[in-house]
Amino acid sequence: MQFHPVGFILQIVFGSSGIVMSLFMLLYMAGCWKILEKSGLKGWWALIPGAREYQLSRCAGREPEGRVLSVVTVLQWLSEIISSTPPILRRFNVERLDLTVMFFGVIGLTLTLIIFIYFIQVYSGLCEVYQTRKRWIVLWVVAQWLPALLWGFCKKYQPSWKVADMNAELAKLDFGGSVSSIEDGLTINLKERSTMEFFQKKILLRDIHMNIPKGHMVLLLGGSGAGKTTFLNAVNGYEKADAEVTLNSRNMYKQYKQMQYDVGVVPQTEMMRGKDTVLYTMLDAAKLRLPQWVSAADRRKRVEEVMDLFGLRPVQNNLVEKLSGGQKKRLSISLEFISNPSLLILDEPDSGLDGVMARELFEQLRKIADTGRIVIVITHTPDRVIDLFDDVIVLAKDSAQTGRLVFYGSVDGAREFFDCSRMEQIVKRINSVEEGGDGLADEFVMKYAEVQNG
Amino acid sequence: MAEQQEKNTPRDFRRRHRGRMAQIPIYLGKMLRMFLYQNDWKVLPMAALISGMLGMVLRGRMFVTMEGTLMGAFAIACVCIWNGCFNAIQVICRERDVIKREHRAGMHISSYVAAHMLYQAFICIAQTVITVYVTQMTGVNYNSKGVVTNVFIIEFCVTVFLITYAADLMALWLSALCRSTTTAMTVMPFILIFQLIFSGGMFSLPAWAEPLSALTISASGMDVISAQADRNNRPSNTVANLIDRMEDSEISGEVTLGQVLDLVVDEDMRAQKVAGDATVGDIADLAAESPGVQKILNTSYPYTIRLGDLIDIAGKKNVKDMLEKKAAEAGYSPDYERTALNIIGYWFRLLGFIIVFAVLTVITLEFIDKDKR
Numbered sequence: 001m002q003f004h005p006v007g008f009i010l011q012i013v014f015g016s017s018g019i020v021m022s023l024f025m026l027l028y029m030a031g032c033w034k035i036l037e038k039s040g041l042k043g044w045w046a047l048i049p050g051a052r053e054y055q056l057s058r059c060a061g062r063e064p065e066g067r068v069l070s071v072v073t074v075l076q077w078l079s080e081i082i083s084s085t086p087p088i089l090r091r092f093n094v095e096r097l098d099l100t101v102m103f104f105g106v107i108g109l110t111l112t113l114i115i116f117i118y119f120i121q122v123y124s125g126l127c128e129v130y131q132t133r134k135r136w137i138v139l140w141v142v143a144q145w146l147p148a149l150l151w152g153f154c155k156k157y158q159p160s161w162k163v164a165d166m167n168a169e170l171a172k173l174d175f176g177g178s179v180s181s182i183e184d185g186l187t188i189n190l191k192e193r194s195t196m197e198f199f200q201k202k203i204l205l206r207d208i209h210m211n212i213p214k215g216h217m218v219l220l221l222g223g224s225g226a227g228k229t230t231f232l233n234a235v236n237g238y239e240k241a242d243a244e245v246t247l248n249s250r251n252m253y254k255q256y257k258q259m260q261y262d263v264g265v266v267p268q269t270e271m272m273r274g275k276d277t278v279l280y281t282m283l284d285a286a287k288l289r290l291p292q293w294v295s296a297a298d299r300r301k302r303v304e305e306v307m308d309l310f311g312l313r314p315v316q317n318n319l320v321e322k323l324s325g326g327q328k329k330r331l332s333i334s335l336e337f338i339s340n341p342s343l344l345i346l347d348e349p350d351s352g353l354d355g356v357m358a359r360e361l362f363e364q365l366r367k368i369a370d371t372g373r374i375v376i377v378i379t380h381t382p383d384r385v386i387d388l389f390d391d392v393i394v395l396a397k398d399s400a401q402t403g404r405l406v407f408y409g410s411v412d413g414a415r416e417f418f419d420c421s422r423m424e425q426i427v428k429r430i431n432s433v434e435e436g437g438d439g440l441a442d443e444f445v446m447k448y449a450e451v452q453n454g
Numbered sequence: 455m456a457e458q459q460e461k462n463t464p465r466d467f468r469r470r471h472r473g474r475m476a477q478i479p480i481y482l483g484k485m486l487r488m489f490l491y492q493n494d495w496k497v498l499p500m501a502a503l504i505s506g507m508l509g510m511v512l513r514g515r516m517f518v519t520m521e522g523t524l525m526g527a528f529a530i531a532c533v534c535i536w537n538g539c540f541n542a543i544q545v546i547c548r549e550r551d552v553i554k555r556e557h558r559a560g561m562h563i564s565s566y567v568a569a570h571m572l573y574q575a576f577i578c579i580a581q582t583v584i585t586v587y588v589t590q591m592t593g594v595n596y597n598s599k600g601v602v603t604n605v606f607i608i609e610f611c612v613t614v615f616l617i618t619y620a621a622d623l624m625a626l627w628l629s630a631l632c633r634s635t636t637t638a639m640t641v642m643p644f645i646l647i648f649q650l651i652f653s654g655g656m657f658s659l660p661a662w663a664e665p666l667s668a669l670t671i672s673a674s675g676m677d678v679i680s681a682q683a684d685r686n687n688r689p690s691n692t693v694a695n696l697i698d699r700m701e702d703s704e705i706s707g708e709v710t711l712g713q714v715l716d717l718v719v720d721e722d723m724r725a726q727k728v729a730g731d732a733t734v735g736d737i738a739d740l741a742a743e744s745p746g747v748q749k750i751l752n753t754s755y756p757y758t759i760r761l762g763d764l765i766d767i768a769g770k771k772n773v774k775d776m777l778e779k780k781a782a783e784a785g786y787s788p789d790y791e792r793t794a795l796n797i798i799g800y801w802f803r804l805l806g807f808i809i810v811f812a813v814l815t816v817i818t819l820e821f822i823d824k825d826k827r
Contacts (some may be wrong), residue, residue, distance in 0.1 A: 023622035241825075261559075273549060275491040276487055276491065280483075280487060284480050284484055287480050287559060288472065288556065289471075290479070291471055291473075292470055292476065
């Protein structure tokens with residue numbers, strides 16, 4: 001195979017060595033440049049293979065697909081270059097040239113098929129955003145440069161929403177403020193909890209500041225994706241945030257290892273070995289969570305105390321998988337309770353329980369809180385047990401998809417703030433319209449910010 | 455207890471809870487209970503069944519001929535890898551959520567993996583004993599002298615254990631990598647196929663594949679079994695068997711009287727004196743100068759002969775012994791030298807796999823908290 005330097009450079013830039021194909025690629029890139037600009041993104045992303053596909057998928061509202069597409073595009077682009085440029089391989093003294101070229105050729109073909117499927121998904125999203133008929137997908141697949149030019153340069157085609165709108169909203173809703181640490185209780189000053197997703201910073205939570213006195217049982221409310229679990233993980237130091245969290249004047253982040261046993265986190269699902277007995281599960285948890293100097297007899301005594309507290313003694317020799325839903329929940333809580341934690345966090349402990357069992361469980365949690373511990377509970381059915389709670393934390397997803405504090409205060413205060421009598425109505429008010437809610441999250445974030453700032 | 459707890463300041467908190475070594479017995483106990491309750495014991499009867507089938511195929515071949523030993527080495531390595539993989543492929547991924555919770559509650563990943571290693575070693579030892587015992591029971595003969603310990607069967611058990619355990623820890627690592635049992639069970643056949651193809655047991659690999667072969671447990675396993683079984687000094691019966699099967703084949707051609715005489719008349723016969731100093735050779739040479747005799751000697755005669763008859767001329771046993779010896783010499787490889795150094799070298803290579811996979815498992819699980827919710 002003859003090596004053409006010009007063709008090679010064209011290939012690196014456009015991904016195809018033919019002059020006509022390169023011209024089409026150039027037109028496609030020009031169209032994409034304008035499409036990206038229409039969505040409020042930087043147009044020059046269209047020049048970079050991989051990044052172009054990712055940014056296009058953002059415009060189409062198909063970011064997860066875009067991530068895959070982008071990675072696969074870069075791989076396909078590389079394999080295509082390697083398989084069609086034997087002189088490069090020769091220069092690196094690659095043995096078995098034919099085999100290497102064939103290998104990368106097969107890989108390239110496989111990746112092309114994957115790209116094809118993902119491109120259809122992205123183009124489908126673009127059709128939705130540009131409110132055009134789905135038949136445009138055919139044109140996108142056959143001659144992508146043509147619709148790219150049309151949608152990019154014709155004023156007739158405008159996206160129904162822009163990616164940049166979200167960033168503007170984010171800036172608008174920004175507010176600061178922090179609370180001073182209390183001696184007996186939990187103080188949370190969370191500035192930001194973010195994550196890097198595909199080289200892009202994604203803010204999951206921001207500006208959450210509060211003091212929870214000891215002995216309080218707190219309800220954590222919020223729609224799905226509002227960041228409730230992320231918030232609780234940030235509070236107990238499991239997933240660190242840009243925050244300062246103190247429990248009884250001790251910094252949870254700086255002393256995480258030491259305070260690990262002072263915080264009990266009960267996960268949503270049981271996460272226990274079904275084929276082990278209740279007693280052994282408890283004893284092993286005690287060995288892990290209690291200090292090493294506690295004697296075997298004291299450890300056993302503590303296990304029996306906790307089992308009595310949660311009514312597990314009659315089933316102590318049963319396998320965990322044979323327990324009822326309520327018993328499993330109680331066992332899951334008692335595992336965390338063995339170490340006598342000052343802060344107990346429970347993620348939907350009542351899921352799968354009927355009203356009576358859920359009530360009994362929450363009454364037990366109330367008793368735990370009354371002994372001077374802080375209990376924070378996430379539940380999606382709060383109204384049947386709301387009389388047991390002292391405070392309510394409400395988190396909501398703002399228009400930038402960031403979890404924000406919408407309210408923290410007493411139960412009555414929450415009713416007044418949201419102007420509704422039931423807690424489940426609060427969730428409806430802050431949920432987005434797409435989720436069947438009223439879509440008032442941003443308004444309540446602003447309202448709470450105003451209340452906080454006086 | 456609460457008062458005692460109060461006395462301990464945060465500074466010595468770390469020392470107060472169980473460290474890495476002290477956590478190992480907790481998990482080891484848990485795993486041994488799982489062995490009973492979670493039906494993990496099923497791998498033992500499975501090993502017996504597989505070994506029974508293996509023994510029936512290998513009896514009379516393994517440790518007898520070069521081909522039988524090669525086949526046996528491949529089959530035993532495959533069985534060990536199969537057993538090892540099935541022991542561990544699901545053990546971590548099936549309780550991934552539980553591990554995450556316990557890690558959060560203070561569990562050390564290294565303790566957890568160490569407990570698994572001890573538990574899996576226990577299972578692999580049991581499987582080794584079963585495999586060797588059952589194959590011996592079904593007719594595989596292990597009664598030879600060892601080179602490292604003098605007792606061959608002990609050395610063979612060490613090899614079977616190391617191959618099984620290395621495969622077990624490879625599967626343990628895969629189990630740590632996969633987030634669900636479905637993924638693990640989907641990945642495992644690919645790994646098994648890789649191990650079998652690149653072992654080089656069934657067909658010779660091209661040069662480019664040799665580095666890949668070095669990365670497989672199966673190749674090292676086969677090599678050590680071949681060395682222990684003294685494959686180099688076993689007779690190769692492939693050519694002899696082939697000749698046996700071709701006994702009735704007929705060979706046709708043309709031959710001159712001169713060629714027949716050259717074949718039949720040897721130097722001793724030529725040296726025999728006929729009259730005075732004249733020998734048979736002298737008379738024959740004189741006669742060969744005559745054009746008439748030359749014509750007769752160069753005349754071609756067609757012939758057809760059975761291969762079996764031809765072999766019978768030289769003696770069937772002689773031919774077979776010669777072919778087996780020569781074919782075995784051709785199949786000689788220094789990799790299969792039956793020396794203590796060679797065998798221990800392979801054991802260390804398998805031990806290397808074990809250590810690498812154990813370290814990889816710990817590293818992989820250290821990132822378990824990064825799992826997306």
